[in-house]
Amino acid sequence: MNAPLPPADALRSALAGLLDGLPPKSAAQAVERLITTYRGTTPTHAPVLRDRSDVAAYAAYRMPATFAAVGAALEAFADAVPGWVPGAHVDVGGGTGAATWAVNATWEGARPVTVLDWAEPALALGREIAAANPELAGAVWRHSRIGAALTIESTDLVTVSYVLGELTEDDRASVVDAAASAARAVVVVEPGTPDGYARVLAARDRLIGAGFHVAAPCPHSASCPVVPGEDWCHFSARVARSSLHRQVKGGSLSYEDEKFSYVAATRFPPAPAPARVVRRPQIRKGQVLLDLCEPDESLRRATVTKRHGPLYRAARDADWGDAWPPPEGD
Structure with a gap:
């Protein structure tokens, strides 16, 4: 019997033929619209991923980058909590499940996983892709309004990745508060833009206010020394470009760098980096x-x-x- 593929390879394999049958022009248009939405500042009261074409384009184009960014944040977080392994995970606004795959790549083994999203097509495709990973076979993909009405059952880890930018300021606060009320650890990841950093900083403040300790990237839980408007805290993860990346963006490089901002915080005392x-x-x-x-x-x-x-x-x-x-x- 062949050994199972590592999560990164299994995800890449599952995404390989996803756009078969979808006209290249449709995929490119969906990707361009999604890029504009995710990098913009206008919140929405409806899911960004609207139909199968949107979801297929998103998964093929964005899942590898989201997986890499969330994986990098989780790696830094795991270093700050040596010996701790989440027993259960809730992925808020998880869409097609990139953060769920990243958690599985960081901590081996199966665990109860619930992916919450308000886009049914994303949940359906996420469930389909997860079939390529035996350790995600038991994941629950649940339709949920992401906002003030969000409820999260008690869990060890909540991830909130690339979703706060879709929400109003009040709904962002509600989502972070719901995560803090439910989890022992919360990881928030947003695009590495000034606006993305501002959303992460606001989430960081709410988590600290709820009694959490910052585990990463900060070496402390005090005020961030970066001055908003003058600079922003962000990091970079390298991502191999797919054929869809090259089709939409052009360019000759076989990779691109995904910029992201994040905060990981815990109810229990972590061991953050010295610097x-x-x-x-x-x-x-x-x-x-x-x-x-x-x-x-x-x-x-x-x-x-x-x-x-x-x-x-x-x-x-x-x-x-x-x-x-x-x-x-x-």
């Missing part, structure tokens, strides 16, 4: 410049040179979003 690399490291001759978010609520540029020995070698290998200094043994 976080918040910009792409700059490697110069004999030195590396690291822009760090520090535990004393400050931003600082650290210069690591050859005379720092092993730390210099670690700095040369450091990436945007990494903890600093790296854990011993890395």
Whole structure:
């Protein structure tokens, strides 16, 4: 019997033939509309994913990027809660289930999973795609209004990814409050734009106000030192481009970088990073410049040179979003 594919490979395989039979022009138009919606600032009172064409285009185009971004956020979160494994997971506004796949890739094994979304076509396709992953076979895909009326049963982990931008400010607050009331840990991921960061920052404040501790990316639960309007905190995940990516965007590169903002917070005390690399490291001759978010609520540029020995070698290998200094043994 063949061993099951890793989640990333299983997802890629499940998405491979998704657009068969859908005219390329229709797929491209759906993708362009979705890009405009997800990067815009206008909330909606209806699902963004309206029909099978929308959902197929979204899944083929966006699921790999969402999977990569949420996976990167969860990896940083998992590092801050060593030994903790969620026993149950609720994916709010989960659509076709990219965050559910990312949770499964971060913590192996099957667990009770509920995906809540207000778009029935997205839920149907998410259920179909999940059939490629035996550990998601028992997931429940449930229609739910995402907003003030949202109710979430008690669970270990709630993810809210790429959905707050679709909501009014009041509904965003209601969704975050519902997640905080239900979960031991909440992870919110939004596009890495100034508006996306602002939504994450507002969610962070509400979670802290509800008694949560920030586990990642911040090394503290105090005020964010980034000044809104002057800069924004975001990170990057590399994503292989599919044929649909190339069809819609053109370009010769086989990959693109998905920018995202996030916060992961827990009811229980985490072990956050000593500091976080918040910009792409700059490697110069004999030195590396690291822009760090520090535990004393400050931003600082650290210069690591050859005379720092092993730390210099670690700095040369450091990436945007990494903890600093790296854990011993890395």
